[in-house]
Amino acid sequence: MKKIILASSSPRRKELLELHKIDFIIDFQTIDEVLDENLALPLRLEKLAYQKALPISSKYPKDIVIGADTMVCLNKQMLGKPKNRQEAFNMLNMLSNRTQTVYSAVAIIDNGKVATFCDDTKVTFKKLTEQEINDYLDTDEWRGKAGAYAIQGIGKCLVAKVEGDIETVIGLPVKIIERYLNFY
Numbered sequence: 701m702k703k704i705i706l707a708s709s710s711p712r713r714k715e716l717l718e719l720h721k722i723d724f725i726i727d728f729q730t731i732d733e734v735l736d737e738n739l740a741l742p743l744r745l746e747k748l749a750y751q752k753a754l755p756i757s758s759k760y761p762k763d764i765v766i767g768a769d770t771m772v773c774l775n776k777q778m779l780g781k782p783k784n785r786q787e788a789f790n791m792l793n794m795l796s797n798r799t800q801t802v803y804s805a806v807a808i809i810d811n812g813k814v815a816t817f818c819d820d821t822k823v824t825f826k827k828l829t830e831q832e833i834n835d836y837l838d839t840d841e842w843r844g845k846a847g848a849y850a851i852q853g854i855g856k857c858l859v860a861k862v863e864g865d866i867e868t869v870i871g872l873p874v875k876i877i878e879r880y881l882n883f884y
C-alpha cells in the first residue's frame with residue numbers, strides 16, 4: 701500500500717486533507733521560494749509546488765508525495781506572504797473593493813511519475829477602511845498567508861464574493877487531488 705506524504709508546513713493544507721478523510725503523513729523541507737520568471741504564472745507556481753515535493757519524493761521513492769503553492773494575484777501583481785505588517789497593510793489596501801484571483805498549484809509525484817496542475821478562484825473584497833484593515837491586522841491572522849488574509853478565519857469578514865472552490869483559496873484544491881489519486 702502506497703503512503704501519501706504531504707510535503708507542506710501549512711496547517712491549513714493538513715486540515716483540508718484531513719477534512720476529506722485522506723490518510724497521509726507530513727514530511728517537508730523548507731526551500732527557497734524562487735519563481736521562474738520565464739514561465740507563465742500557473743506553470744511558475746506548479747514548478748514551485750514540484751520543487752517542494754521533489755526532495756521529499758527522494759525519501760519516499762515508491763510513494764505519493766504532494767507539494768503545493770498558493771499565490772494571490774491582482775492584475776499582474778503577485779501577492780505572496782507578507783514580510784511584515786506594513787506589507788500586509790499594503791496588500792489588503794490594494795485588495796480592497798477589487799476582485800483578485802487566487803491560484804493554488806499542486807505537484808504530485810507518484811513512484812517517480814509527476815503530475816502538476818493549477819486551480820484558481822476569484823475573490824472579491826469589500827471596500828475596507830483603514831480602520832478595518834488595522835483591526836484585522838491586529839488579529840495577527842495575516843502572518844504566513846498569501847495576500848495577508850485567511851478566508852477560513854476572521855478574514856472571511858473582508859470578503860464579499862467567492863467564485864470557485866474555496867479550498868483553492870485556503871491552499872489545496874483537494875477535489876482535484878482526489879481525482880488524481882483515484883486515477884493512479
Ligand SMILES: Cc1cn([C@H]2C[C@H](O)[C@@H](COP(=O)(O)OP(=O)(O)OP(=O)(O)O)O2)c(=O)[nH]c1=O
Pocket residue numbers: 707708709710711712713728733752768769770771772781802844845846847849850851852855869870871
Ligand atoms: C489566501 C489564503 C492563503 N492562505 C495560506 C495557505 C498557505 O499556507 C499560504 C501560502 O503560502 P505557501 O507558500 O503556498 O505555503 P506555506 O509556506 O504556508 O507552506 P509550504 O510551502 O510548506 O507548503 O497562505 C490561507 O490559509 N488562507 C487564505 O485565505
